[in-house]
Amino acid sequence: MFKRVLSSAVALVAISLVAATPAQAVAFQTTASALNIRSEPYLSAAVVKVLNGPTAVDVDCQKLGDPVTVPGRAATSWWAHLPAHGGYATVGYINTTETKLPGVPDCPADPPPPAGDVTLADVQAMFGTRIANPSIVQTGLPSLNQAMRDANINTPRRKAAFLATLVHESRLEYNIREIGDTRVYGGRGYIQLTGDFNYGPAGRYFGIDLLGNPELARSLQWSAPIARWYWTVARNINPMADALDMGKVNAAIGYPAGAEDQRRCDSFKNALRYLSGSVPAGVICTRSKALSGDTSKLTKTQFEALDRIPGTVG
Template sequence: MLKRVLASAVAGAAIGVAVTVPAYAAPFTTTASNLNIRSDAFLSASVVKVLAGPTSVEVDCQKSGDSVTVGSRTTTWWAHLPAHSGYATVAYIDTPGAKLPGVPDCPQDPPQTGDVTLADVQAMFGSRIANPSLVQTGLPSLNQAMRDANINTARRKAAFLATLVHESRLEYNIREIGDTRLYGGRGYIQLTGDFNYGPAGRYFGIDLLGNPELARSLQWSAPIARWYWTVARNINPYADALDMGRVNAAIGYPAGSEDTRRCDSFKNALRYLTGSVPSGVKCTRPAKMSGDTSKLTRTQFEALTKSPGTVG
């Protein structure tokens, strides 16, 4: 049965703290020890808390995300636990079905229709668009790559475009200035290293190791950016969670002042796309992601988000 949640709101108001509390929440019990509570409904999303044992929780909404199988039950549904500021897979909640009964779906960042235009990116990033005609030439292929990668919400578009404008100024054929390495930075996402050129080439069936200049061709620059965003890494969930710190870590450079600059560009893009910057944007990354993660595999990178011995 749903019940009104008021106590925490009253307590917060009493001490002058702004508290966002759902109108209703339903009580459930988790079933696992060391259960990860994540920032979003994805196994790659950051862990915000670990519940040590079976715990009584209140759920205000649920959303579809990554599939989790426990025993004979498989579910893609994740419960939002407002008291813990995150999501737990329904697979570890005491309910017989794949979805919680009587709990509404969480509101979603709605998909945005329409391609990104030159005027859009100029409004988002200003003088960072240094060569408008070149950016315009590449936009059809870049928009196609965004559709292929499901970069179709304001948060995902803002994170992707903010990343690329810092990597390449949104110029598809750029070569990293002064980088004379055979597998140095090229293209929209500045593909770097044989550990990326090799897998990306195999994915597309082209010889990037033998012909690395393909990485900054109009034909392949945008698809390679999409490959890195969704295959080499799984970055959309970080964008969904407004976690620009982890977006930056996933790109693979060491933490520093560049993180702040990219996060500012992310906020500018969100402001342009939605009219405001939502609360909860994270600009910093966890300490264990502060180094150069570029050579990690996707599995190794995602392992950084999970503590040993935890589930979910």
């Protein structure tokens, strides 16, 4: 009798183990000693786990994301989804000579983004009295909506993070100058562009002389494109919004951690609630210790390296 019960228990364990492995999963092995597993296939996405390695893993699908170059291998933009670990690992640190895993299907396409530009009524519903000058906001919205399209700010999470940031930076007024700031390269425009270390690169990107004519940064023609430049070129903020990591968004904007972080996160939640009907679980309002200071003068590469776990890759 005992043997029959034991045999049945072993069989049930075996069945559960089989069921835990996705039907289409393909076995591979990681090649790094400490590999970041990220919530999405982007280098700035949240790290959900670090795999000590080499480690045997099951991959059920793969997805295009940020390019990663591993010494001795060709760069790859493909990331392997590891269902047992709840995230993605770059294919660069998987035991294959290919840039895309053989025998592994692509992950299902993301749902199409919601259609429609943001209106004055929308931002008033999201942010209430923070919209202090509706006529100026209305004037700037066509250029701001175009900048959002250009930057792929096209999902509720991305729109909420972008608009919550700008409403705190500039009240969504394209032509605003930071109050009391008399510096030549003080805050201007939607994103409150600040410092010659930003005016110079932004001007070179657009082929305009922002260093020689900084007032262009708050013109109707350039205020929204500059905000888009900062969001996608100076930083890579969309993946942070995808991960609901408003703490990292705030750090990327470049001011020290404090009470303002929570205020901006509350605005992010209000915008999410309006755009999608609810606030999903997992919104992150706080920053890691590494990102608690003023990061405004860091390059994009320096910023992305700041929050990386020492000794990890991917």
